[in-house]
Amino acid sequence: MSNRIESIRNEMKNNGLDCWYDSGTDPHLGEYIPRHWHTREWITGFTGSAGIVLITHGFAGLWTDSRYFLQAEKELENSGIHLFRSGEKGIPDPEEWMVSNLPENAAIGFNGKCLSAAKIESWKNTFSDKKFTFIGDIDIINRVWVNRPELPINPVFRYEMTFSGESSSEKIQRIRQDLEKKHADALFLTLLDEIAWVFNIRGQDVDYNPLVISFAWIDREQAVLFVDPDKITHETAFELKKDGIVCRPYTDADDFIKENSESRCVLTDRNRISSRHYNVIKKHALKTIESDNPSYHFKSVKNETEQSGIKNAHIRDGAAMVRWMIWLNKTLPKKTLTEISIADELEKIRSRQENYKGLSFPTIAGYEEHGAIVHYSAKPETASVIKPYGLLLVDSGAQYLDGTTDITRTLALSKPTNEQKKHFTLVLKGMINLACAVFPEGTNGSNLDILARKFLWKNGLNYGHGTGHGVGCFLNVHEGPQRISLNSNVPLKPGMIVSDEPGVYFEGKYGIRLENLILCKKSSNDGFLEFETITLCPIDTNLIDTFLLTREEMMWLNMYHQTVYEKLAPLMDNDEKTILRKMTMAVS
């Protein structure tokens, strides 16, 4: 590792840089990233999924968050790289560190392809007093990284109309109308899920998300997909062409936007484009207009076909969850199970379901105190053995051709304590109350969030994460723009899906979280909206203190369980049905 850092420092010297900033992301600003762009790991040896690296001529530091403190400590041992525990008191963030430690006029190098334009805009403010210069066009890492992994070359396949419900040409038409409304002529797309949605394509280039490494350009005449030609069969290319889409090599994007910006007014979305591409457009375009990508918003509103596909996927996913719970109950007394082996079994069961295409994120299986770690990821060396008592939190989901799932259940492996029941019931009340909300059009996530939290708040409890995120349709398990959180001002719209996942965590003891996906739809009263719960899986009634439920909450629970039984039973054999019947029995 120290050789690698020295080679970086040499390149820094050659290029007059005082500091190298590694964002740890890729040119598509994604959450999951192909190995080709694992620069953070290559530089430091740290294998966690989040972190920033800073290198100066006398110093090297890695910033990461609490889920990776232990792991980073081990992986950075003897590396000479200083670990910054982000979020801990007194720990400066990378920008604060740079302000305090770098001289005025320092030259900051970074890969401008792998940093959003919005980040650089914020840097300009943060660093205005220090007069730093930003040098984003020298990719030092690429020069020194020998045997760098190639970009993935997995086949692209078309996402059929039976699942997407809207042809690519129709989507492009809608985008063009939006551009016209905003007096813009063209749009460059960077985010892989937006491209996949617009062009009705899917692939396997990224873990957990069925994405294709690509860029895209849409103007009033052209729709261009920049993608490695080896990934596209003749048949797919032909189909794309029928939708008016031209394919060009992935590496052509830069030159293309340079030429094609010149005569056009280009819509730019700072949060969804790399600094490099933003600068190219700013420099060459006739004019630019700053606005959210229309695809970002269109994608979040699911059409009828998508909605019905997603609901079907949730029936199969719920059946898999039930089958797994039954397996767990049966196997636990007989066999040694760990957080890893139960997650593997859940994956195996899911993978037998129709249309299964993989997990939608790494399963979080947290037993007892591990359940209190919100983004827990079990490692072979530290995974807990599951005992026949205590609480088990499992947050998991899958990609099906017709939809993406994300569900959390907390299970009592023996008789829970009264305190555990109280905490579980407060979380359940929150989940139910958000699911039952009726609200006028225009209401946003910051208005609704309290419904999921207020019962915890009354007891002096809270959770540190948001209440709900958007979910794609056979796409990313996290998507915007809508969220349920105390500071989301995006109005909910019919067709949007959000998760409904309150929780409560007791460090060193246990964590409780429940998560259903809910679909926003029109309510019976004109101008009002409501949610439909689409996740179908029993809630552990052993953990409920029914005394704390109102009549309405009890009714919701019993009706939910009745629906779960009716929808899942047809997929079950007789033994399973009997157990499911028990799991979904009405409480009073």
Next chain:
Amino acid sequence: MSNRIESIRNEMKNNGLDCWYDSGTDPHLGEYIPRHWHTREWITGFTGSAGIVLITHGFAGLWTDSRYFLQAEKELENSGIHLFRSGEKGIPDPEEWMVSNLPENAAIGFNGKCLSAAKIESWKNTFSDKKFTFIGDIDIINRVWVNRPELPINPVFRYEMTFSGESSSEKIQRIRQDLEKKHADALFLTLLDEIAWVFNIRGQDVDYNPLVISFAWIDREQAVLFVDPDKITHETAFELKKDGIVCRPYTDADDFIKENSESRCVLTDRNRISSRHYNVIKKHALKTIESDNPSYHFKSVKNETEQSGIKNAHIRDGAAMVRWMIWLNKTLPKKTLTEISIADELEKIRSRQENYKGLSFPTIAGYEEHGAIVHYSAKPETASVIKPYGLLLVDSGAQYLDGTTDITRTLALSKPTNEQKKHFTLVLKGMINLACAVFPEGTNGSNLDILARKFLWKNGLNYGHGTGHGVGCFLNVHEGPQRISLNSNVPLKPGMIVSDEPGVYFEGKYGIRLENLILCKKSSNDGFLEFETITLCPIDTNLIDTFLLTREEMMWLNMYHQTVYEKLAPLMDNDEKTILRKMTMAVS
């Protein structure tokens, strides 16, 4: 009137103006305005409290909102002035009208002293394509208004420490610390309630608000109050001097800020300064820093002394309300009462209370269908006679030396219908649920608002106004920055007061609103906040459908009524006590 408009047009011609824009506000951007600045009324004859006037060489228009449509129609009759009913479908706002009807490069005249800097900033965007020029330094109206009323010259009195709880010198000290933190040297104050708060002064220059027409300047060395010297007694001037405050004539402000900005970095708050003063500072200051005035935020957090004064004021105000309700009940069967006479009687009863200094806003007494008009103001020619049936909505408040009140009650004058009871109870549930909220520090009004609305929403009902506004301490009945509304992102802090006033309105039928003031304070759980209800007055239990209340809501109501009895009874005679006992009887 037409002569006035012609004289304005002559002046416009002389000064090369294509359009005159009358904002209808004053140099202090106030809600209530001395007659000297009633330019809108002078130009048009329209006496309503809100509206914009636009005059071109061939056109004159008045924009006002729904509460004044009828009145404006009458008052503008035969004036040739076009009435724009703001908020109605297809009605352009003044800016939209200007964009559509004025030629490119048109010269827009306005009084830059009577328009906020923020407004002009927004104009620059709105009108960028039309290339309008803005001419804000010619006060045409003053040139043509013969016999213009003088500025009020009412005596200024000091607001004693027994009520304010913090000396003016301490407040100025806090402001200076805040300026230092923001790397600013000086601050110019425009808003009369901020000045009154900082300098611990009160006056009678403005209806309903105990304010003094003044400006103020605070820098690291000086604290200057610009006020007509005739208003200040030697004693008051001496007391102000003890607090380090120098008084200078009101008319000196402009020259003073010019000179004193030059060597200083001045904090500017676009929303709380006139365009004229903003431009003077921008032009002359060494530097400016854009930020909210610190006084705006400090004022909103009431100290212990203010809190206890406000609570005492609410006991006396509640007693007056009860006495009035008793009077209404007794008098209604015997005498002809109108919306105006009952409001007058309420004012009379209030005026007998200790520390009474006037109403805090014009009483809204809306009988039956008038209750559905949110900002209803009874006029002699249209005021309803109160019959011994139906619903009566009364929203009123007073200024006491120790605090400002604002309360709404809706009363059933005979047996209400089941529908009325249902609507009243939904509103009551909303008021109770907001009052009972427990929430972590950092929570804002947009997070809490739903608590007051959700029961109405479930029934497809809603109200078009905010749920709560801040209230001053013997100051304005409306103050910021905190609000309870679907889009207020200002966190609630201990010591802040907000109103809690959900309602529901049925046009042509009746309106229901309940309003208590609630005080934010620390909760027993660390890091959490809650409210204490400080308005003390019975809620009409005849209007409650107890079947719709939860056990907790019922308990809140009965405990609230018990408190109301305990706090108000000592101010009542025996007959009144007996009736108050009945009014506050527990329901079940």
